[in-house]
Amino acid sequence: MNNLRVFWNxxxxxxxxxxxxxxxxxxxxYEFYVVQRGVQNAxxxxxxxxxxxxxxxxxxxxxxxxATGAYTYGILLLRLGWPPLLxxxxxxxxxxxxxxxxxxxxxRLSGPFLVVTTVGFxxxxxxLILNWEPLTRGPYGLSGFRAVMPTTRGVYYVMVVVLAxxxxxTERIGRSRxxxxxxxxxxxxxxxxxxxxxxxxxxxxxxxxxxxxxxxSGVFLASLTGYLNPDSFTANESTTYLLMVVMGGMSNxxxxxxxxxxxTVLPEVLRFLAESRLLVYSLILLVYLRxxxxxxxKARAKSAGSRxxx
Amino acid sequence: MSVxxxxxIILNGVAMGVLxxxxxxxxxxxxxxxxxxxxxxxxxxxxxxxVMLTLFGMMKLPYIVSFxxxxxxxxxxxxxxxxxxxxxxxxxxxxPQIILIGTVAASVFIRNxxxxxxxxMPTTFKNPFGTKxxxxxxxxxxxxxxxxxGIAAGLxxxxxxxxxxxxxxxxxxxxxxxxxxAWLMGIRNDRMIALTFCxxxxxxxxxxxxxxxxxxxxxxxxxxxxxxxxxxVLIGGxxxxxxxxxxxxxxxxxxxxxxxxxxxxxxxxFIFLVLVAFLLARPGGIFxxxxxxxx
Numbered sequence: 303m304n305n306l307r308v309f310w311n312x313x314x315x316x317x318x319x320x321x322x323x324x325x326x327x328x329x330x331x332y333e334f335y336v337v338q339r340g341v342q343n344a345x346x347x348x349x350x351x352x353x354x355x356x357x358x359x360x361x362x363x364x365x366x367x368x369a370t371g372a373y374t375y376g377i378l379l380l381r382l383g384w385p386p387l388l389x390x391x392x393x394x395x396x397x398x399x400x401x402x403x404x405x406x407x408x409x410r411l412s413g414p415f416l417v418v419t420t421v422g423f424x425x426x427x428x429x430l431i432l433n434w435e436p437l438t439r440g441p442y443g444l445s446g447f448r449a450v451m452p453t454t455r456g457v458y459y460v461m462v463v464v465l466a467x468x469x470x471x472t473e474r475i476g477r478s479r480x481x482x483x484x485x486x487x488x489x490x491x492x493x494x495x496x497x498x499x500x501x502x503x504x505x506x507x508x509x510x511x512x513x514x515x516x517x518x519s520g521v522f523l524a525s526l527t528g529y530l531n532p533d534s535f536t537a538n539e540s541t542t543y544l545l546m547v548v549m550g551g552m553s554n555x556x557x558x559x560x561x562x563x564x565x566t567v568l569p570e571v572l573r574f575l576a577e578s579r580l581l582v583y584s585l586i587l588l589v590y591l592r593x594x595x596x597x598x599x600k601a602r603a604k605s606a607g608s609r610x611x612x
Numbered sequence: 613m614s615v616x617x618x619x620x621i622i623l624n625g626v627a628m629g630v631l632x633x634x635x636x637x638x639x640x641x642x643x644x645x646x647x648x649x650x651x652x653x654x655x656x657x658x659x660x661x662x663v664m665l666t667l668f669g670m671m672k673l674p675y676i677v678s679f680x681x682x683x684x685x686x687x688x689x690x691x692x693x694x695x696x697x698x699x700x701x702x703x704x705x706x707x708p709q710i711i712l713i714g715t716v717a718a719s720v721f722i723r724n725x726x727x728x729x730x731x732x733m734p735t736t737f738k739n740p741f742g743t744k745x746x747x748x749x750x751x752x753x754x755x756x757x758x759x760x761x762g763i764a765a766g767l768x769x770x771x772x773x774x775x776x777x778x779x780x781x782x783x784x785x786x787x788x789x790x791x792x793x794a795w796l797m798g799i800r801n802d803r804m805i806a807l808t809f810c811x812x813x814x815x816x817x818x819x820x821x822x823x824x825x826x827x828x829x830x831x832x833x834x835x836x837x838x839x840x841x842x843x844x845v846l847i848g849g850x851x852x853x854x855x856x857x858x859x860x861x862x863x864x865x866x867x868x869x870x871x872x873x874x875x876x877x878x879x880x881x882f883i884f885l886v887l888v889a890f891l892l893a894r895p896g897g898i899f900x901x902x903x904x905x906x907x
Binding site: 360421422578581603 | 649651697700701704705706707708709710712713714716717718719720721723724725727728832835836839842843846877878880881884885887888891892
């Protein structure tokens with residue numbers, strides 16, 4: 303059992319990546335599309351691992367960052383005629399900039415106050431996309447731009463390789479000096495500050511990294527679907543991403559990749575759930591949080607010696 | 613613009629604002645009692661509206677009867693949410709971030725439950741206050757505006773009475789102030805917190821019932837309303853009764869005035885920008901509630 307865990311920790315990511323590379327060999331076109339969406343979602347969720355799992359800053363604005371990346375890519379290609387590669391870089395840069403700006407409120411606000419700010423940010427982006435018709439074509443949606451690569455398979459292989467690289471990088475960040483600083487901020491901001499961690503810088507960096515990953519994910523989303531609509535970036539999507547990272551174990555990289563793939567693919571396996579997909583997800587999440595966390599804090603209380611009820 | 617028109621706009625804004633204040637009060641009450649920020653408040657409001665739709669719009673019960681029944685049903689919902697979900701988590705000192713995620717999950721759950729039961733089509737029921745525009749000395753108002761203001765005022769007075777004038781209310785405030793001390797005085801924390809949830813859900817349901825003449829019911833209307841309610845709470849000052857009320861009215865009036873003078877398209881953006889400005893410049897809100905958690 304213990305050996306199995308060591309084996310999984312070492313080779314889990316490799317196994318997932320190889321399985322993903324094999325997927326196009328034995329799936330129909332539609333199933334393939336769903337897996338592609340899963341890989342694309344996993345990129346964004348890796349960003350959330352950094353922000354929520356490492357630094358402990360909750361967000362409900364991830365769909366808005368995704369939208370920023372996707373729309374910037376589309377607009378750069380359509381309106382300015384940039385080549386796809388340059389468009390990708392531009393989109394990631396713009397999203398990073400926007401996401402970093404979102405880091406500034408995090409200096410003074412914490413907990414629910416910060417979450418409300420991100421919800422507000424999400425709504426602002428959605429309303430802007432919906433109404434800024436000359437640029438985004440509003441409710442009609444944006445289409446007609448080229449994909450990142452000429453062939454769908456090509457895009458897919460690039461995505462899997464990029465995802466694997468990002469996963470390794472995220473894992474390394476978690477164990478680096480920066481990652482330890484992030485985890486210190488999560489545990490106790492004041493103590494971290496006293497220990498010489500630059501809390502503001504750490505918060506800004508984790509916001510920037512998250513935004514960059516969200517932007518990249520957005521570029522691949524645009525490239526996959528070829529059509530962007532404000533309806534695909536609602537608060538519901540943000541919550542789904544939150545679910546993915548929580549189910550993945552918050553700061554567990556491989557777990558988050560697997561849970562994003564799983565949560566994306568699940569509705570296709572369970573077709574009868576199509577209508578009530580989010581109902582089932584949120585119920586699973588509620589039960590998981592209630593049972594798992596109550597039990598784990600019970601265990602913690604027991605190991606810390608019985609202090610009686612408060 | 614004439615003075616009459618201004619009064620008209622502001623009264624409409626106040627009516628809208630009161631409807632934001634009610635769920636905001638619920639958020640504030642729960643925050644005081646448990647230190648938990650309830651993101652599901654807007655969706656509980658929507659659920660209240662839909663229960664009313666079933667009782668009044670479909671089963672054709674009299675308005676008053678269905679109003680009271682809806683409040684009772686939603687109160688029970690709030691009570692049980694606290695008893696089976698949030699209180700056990702609070703009791704075991706689960707990390708606040710996890711509980712926060714729990715309320716977000718509850719919000720999604722309720723929203724999709726509504727979607728599965730009642731469908732996605734925007735619906736509404738007959739406006740019980742009539743649809744004839746009233747003319748009060750040159751000021752034209754829909755009758756429901758007056759009714760909303762009246763009912764909300766009555767509810768707020770009742771709420772103040774319960775919180776300040778009865779034993780149960782005093783016990784609830786004691787729990788909000790210091791749980792351990794309240795426990796030592798023989799107050800059952802779990803019951804009082806459940807009662808707080810019950811009350812705040814019922815207040816949100818009132819708002820959900822009254823809002824239908826203005827906004828048709830859709831399963832995800834709770835999202836936008838709850839963001840407005842949160843804005844109201846944070847602008848007014850989290851945890852402060854009058855602050856929340858004033859914050860809600862400020863949001864409603866600002867929104868209506870902005871929609872009339874500038875453009876209705878960006879009124880939500882305007883409210884969020886005001887909120888962010890408030891959070892950055894004066895995080896405690898108008899009434900300076902205590903935001904910082906430690907040190």
